[in-house]
Amino acid sequence: MIRFGTGGWRDIIGENFTFDNVRRFSQGVAEQIIQQGKKGQGVVIGYDNRFMAEEFSKASAEVFAGNNIKVILLTPSVPTPLVNFVTKEENAAAGLTFTASHNPHIYNGIKYVCEGGFPATEEITTNLEKSINNIPIEDIKKLSYKKSLSTKLITRRSYTDEFINFIESQLDMDLIKESSIKVLYDPMFGTGVNALLTLLVDTRSNVKIIHDEVDPLFGGRVPAPTESTLWRLMAMMKEGDYDIGIATDGDGDRIAIIDEEGNYVDANEILTILYYYFLEYKKEKGNVVRNISTTHLLDEIAVSYGHQCYEKPVGFKHIAEGMLETNAILGGESSGGITIRGHLLEKDAILSAGILLEMLAHTKMSLRTIREEIVSKFGRRFFKEYSYTYEADDKEFIESIITKVKAEEIYKDELLNYKTYDGVKWEWQDGTWCLVRFSGTEPLLRIMVESPRKQEIDSIIQNVISIIENKVLLNNP
Numbered sequence: 449m450i451r452f453g454t455g456g457w458r459d460i461i462g463e464n465f466t467f468d469n470v471r472r473f474s475q476g477v478a479e480q481i482i483q484q485g486k487k488g489q490g491v492v493i494g495y496d497n498r499f500m501a502e503e504f505s506k507a508s509a510e511v512f513a514g515n516n517i518k519v520i521l522l523t524p525s526v527p528t529p530l531v532n533f534v535t536k537e538e539n540a541a542a543g544l545t546f547t548a549s550h551n552p553h554i555y556n557g558i559k560y561v562c563e564g565g566f567p568a569t570e571e572i573t574t575n576l577e578k579s580i581n582n583i584p585i586e587d588i589k590k591l592s593y594k595k596s597l598s599t600k601l602i603t604r605r606s607y608t609d610e611f612i613n614f615i616e617s618q619l620d621m622d623l624i625k626e627s628s629i630k631v632l633y634d635p636m637f638g639t640g641v642n643a644l645l646t647l648l649v650d651t652r653s654n655v656k657i658i659h660d661e662v663d664p665l666f667g668g669r670v671p672a673p674t675e676s677t678l679w680r681l682m683a684m685m686k687e688g689d690y691d692i693g694i695a696t697d698g699d700g701d702r703i704a705i706i707d708e709e710g711n712y713v714d715a716n717e718i719l720t721i722l723y724y725y726f727l728e729y730k731k732e733k734g735n736v737v738r739n740i741s742t743t744h745l746l747d748e749i750a751v752s753y754g755h756q757c758y759e760k761p762v763g764f765k766h767i768a769e770g771m772l773e774t775n776a777i778l779g780g781e782s783s784g785g786i787t788i789r790g791h792l793l794e795k796d797a798i799l800s801a802g803i804l805l806e807m808l809a810h811t812k813m814s815l816r817t818i819r820e821e822i823v824s825k826f827g828r829r830f831f832k833e834y835s836y837t838y839e840a841d842d843k844e845f846i847e848s849i850i851t852k853v854k855a856e857e858i859y860k861d862e863l864l865n866y867k868t869y870d871g872v873k874w875e876w877q878d879g880t881w882c883l884v885r886f887s888g889t890e891p892l893l894r895i896m897v898e899s900p901r902k903q904e905i906d907s908i909i910q911n912v913i914s915i916i917e918n919k920v921l922l923n924n925p
Contacts, residue, residue: 449464449581450464450469450472450473450577450580450581451577452573452574452576452577453887453888453889454762454763454764454765454888454889455549455559455560455567455763455764455765456545456557456558456559456560457473457557457558457560458548458549458551458555458556458557458889458890459555459556459557460554460555461498461499461500461554461555461556465504465555465556465557467504467507468585470504470507470508470558471507471508471510471511471585471588471590472580472581472583472585472588473508473558473580474507474508474511474512474544475511475515475580475583475587475588475589476576476579476580476583477491477512477542477544477560477576478511478512478515478517478589479515479579479583480542480575480576480579481517481541481542482515482517484541486541486563487515487516487517487541489538489539489540489541489563490512490517490518490519490520490538490540490541491512491517491518491519491520491540491541491542491543491544492519492520492522492531492534492535492538492540492542492543492544493505493508493509493512493519493520493521493522493531493543493544493545493546494521494522494525494526494528494530494531494534494543494544494545494546495522495525495526495545495546495547496525496526496527496528496545496546496547496638496639496698496699496700497525497637497638497639497662497663497664497698498546498547498548498553498555498556498664498698499553499556499664500556501525501546501547501556502525502546504546504556505521505544505546506521506593507590508544508546508558509521509593509596509602510590510591510592510593510596510602511588511589511590512601513590513591513596513599513601513602514588514589514590514591515589516601517541517601518600518601518602518603519596519601519602519603520534520538520540520603520605521602521603521604521605522534522604522605522606522607523604523605523606524606524642525639525662526545526607526608526639526642526643526700527638527639527640527642527643527696527699527700527701527797527798528545528547528549528559528639528699528700528701528794528795529611529643529700529701529792529794529795529796529797529798529799530607530608530611530643530700531543531544531545531559531561532545532561532565532792532794532796533565533607533610533611533614533792534607534610534611535561535563535564535565536564536565536792537607537610539563539564540563541562541563542560542561542562542563543560543561543565544558544559544560545558545559545699546558547559547639547698547699548698548889549671549697549698549699549701549702550670550671550672550673550697550698550702550783551670551698551889551890552670553664553665553666553671557889559699560573560576561794564793565792565793565794566765566768566793566794567763567764567765567768567793567794568765569765569769570763570765608642608643608646609646611643611798612643612646612647612650612798615643615647615798615799615802616647616650616802618788618790618791618799618802619651619802619803619805619806620806620809620810621650621651623806623809623810624651624652624653624802624805624806624809625651625652626809627805627808627809628652628653628654629651629653629654629691629692629805629808629809630653630654630689630690630691630692631648631653631654631655631656631690631691631692631693631694631805632655632656632657632658632681632684632685632688632690632692632693632694632706633645633648633655633656633657633658633693633694633695634657634658634659634673634678634680634681634693634694634695634696635657635659635660635695635696635700636659636666636667636669636671636673636677636695636696636697636698637659637660637661637662637663637666637667637671637698638666638671638696638697638698638699638700639698639699639700640696640697640699640700640797640798641657641660641700643700643798644694644696644700644797644798644801645657645660647798647801647802648801651802651805653805656688656690658680658681658684659680666698671697671698672697672698672702673695673696673697673702673703673704673784674704675712675714678693678695678704678706678712681693681695681706682706682710682711682712683710685706685707685708685709685710686709686710687710690708691708691808691814691815692705692706692707692708692804692805692808692815693705693706693707693710694706694801694804696797696798696801697784697797700797700798701785701794701795701796701797702715702783702784702785702795702797703715703718703784703786703797703800703801704718704784705718705804705815707814707815707816707819708814708815708816709816711816713815713819714782714831715780715781715782715783715784715785715786716742716743716745716782716829716831716898717743717819718780718784718786718800718804719736719738719742719743719746719778719780719786720743720745720746720749720822720826721804721807721818721819721822722778722786722788722800722803722804722807723736723746723749723750723777723778724749724818724822725803725807725810725811725818726777726778727749727753727755727777729807729810729811730810732777733753733755733777734755734775734776734777734778734789735750735755735756735757735758735774735775735776735777736749736750736755736756736757736758736776736777736778736779737757737758737760737767737770737771737774737776737778737779737780738757738758738759738760738767738779738780738781739759739760739761739762739763739766739767739780739781739782740759740760740761740762740867740869740870740871740873740883740885741762741781741782741783741833741883741885741894741896742780742781742782743782743829743831743898744757744829744879744881744898745826745829748826748827749822749826752825752826756774758770758773758774758776761869761870762781762870762871762885762888763888764781764785764787764794764795767779767780767781767785767787767793768787768793768794771787771789771793772793775789776789777789782831782833782896784797786800788800788803827900828900829879829898829899829900830898830899830900830901830902830905831896831897831898832896832897832905832906832909833894833895833896834894834895834896834909834913835887835892835893835894835895836892836893836894836895836913836916837891837892837893838891838892838893838920839891840891842920842923843886843891845919845920845923846893846916846920847886849915849916849919849920850871850872850884850916851868851872853872853884853912853915855874855876857911857915858874858882858908858911858912858915859874859876859880859882859904859908859911861876861877861878861880862876862877863875863876863877864876864877870885871883871884871885871886871894872884872885878899878900878901879898879899879900880897880898880899880900880901880904880908881897881898881899882895882896882897882908882909882912883895883896883897884896884912893916895909895912895913897909
């Protein structure tokens with residue numbers, strides 16, 4: 449069965465991510481487009497550097513061509529934000545990116561966006577999932593790749609220049625060029641490299657790049673820009689003379705940064721830095737949107753400037769909806785996804801990197817100094833995420849355990865809020881909170897904790913794990 453997660457469908461290559469299932473997925477989307485009367489708008493397809501990604505994307509394109517729907521098949525491998533940009537620019541009915549984002553190399557997947565590059569709502573994906581899983585293999589229509597090219601049903605195109613021009617139109621390029629910022633960039637063997645390197649060259653930044661080869665194994669690492677995976681980037685920042693280290697994930701829509709002293713700056717802090725920059729230095733006005741697993745420091749910054757922070761469930765479609773509802777400046781999540789007003793309503797590490805360069809040029813301050821300025825005004829919060837691997841058969845039982853955990857079992861403070869609309873979240877008086885929820889793409893239980901008391905975080909996580917493991921053990925003697 450094909451199951452949608454937070455942004456599309458991901459599965460293990462050869463087990464469930466197969467050519468037959470890719471064709472079923474594509475046939476389902478094609479039928480949806482035809483039913484909506486949007487056949488003439490066509491679709492956009494892109495792919496990342498994963499194993500067989502181009503071959504899977506061609507198989508998908510053949511299905512759309514077989515349904516007489518024109519396809520723009522992007523070349524070469526591209527970041528997901530570029531696919532979303534072209535979907536919007538070409539007024540396509542849908543955009544598909546063959547990627548498993550930050551998942552391990554054994555995964556592949558399809559990120560799916562609707563007309564305008566907008567994330568699909570839960571109603572759309574639920575109906576689409578049902579339709580896809582009811583399609584018999586023999587009912588799939590397809591036209592060979594070679595014939596589709598000759599009849600112009602499939603067109604190969606590169607949109608990198610147009611995408612970068614669009615990004616640069618939102619930046620103070622002259623200011624950045626004058627600053628000669630020294631950048632160390634790690635694309636993690638992913639597709640962010642072509643787009644972001646083009647931007648960095650255009651800004652006249654002094655750039656050194658690592659891990660820019662095409663490697664479906666991602667150098668033996670998970671292509672997620674985390675503190676544990678960016679050890680080489682951090683070491684090089686400590687040894688070299690750079691202003692900022694930038695990393696993007698496998699499909700170039702999530703970002704992480706390293707300051708000039710080699711310190712990892714997590715996604716939560718990047719969000720607070722960017723929001724603070726817009727409010728304090730660019731003098732913009734507006735709210736901010738975050739998901740349930742993202743720092744509450746955004747709430748404090750928003751309130752101090754007379755604005756609001758809106759909380760949404762996990763899934764970038766909810767961030768996008770919040771951006772539209774509140775006209776927020778910024779929306780984001782603790783996993784590194786960021787969107788900015790006036791841009792695409794999807795994650796884009798390329799634009800985020802450009803704005804960080806503009807911030808350094810505008811403020812004429814080091815990244816460390818900006819970080820310290822925010823701490824001096826709003827205090828410091830510490831965040832940690834732990835991924836707990838569980839057996840599939842135990843999922844339902846673990847879910848029942850979590851809903852029965854009492855706040856005092858994991859942390860001794862007055863409970864302010866208890867939320868169950870996306871996992872289970874406890875919020876305490878001193879600003880500490882803990883969220884426990886299942887991953888939408890992997891057999892993992894995410895345990896996230898934020899607190900002004902760093903020493904309490906590990907004990908909270910361990911308390912949650914102990915409760916789960918003790919009860920699972922009793923259930924499986």
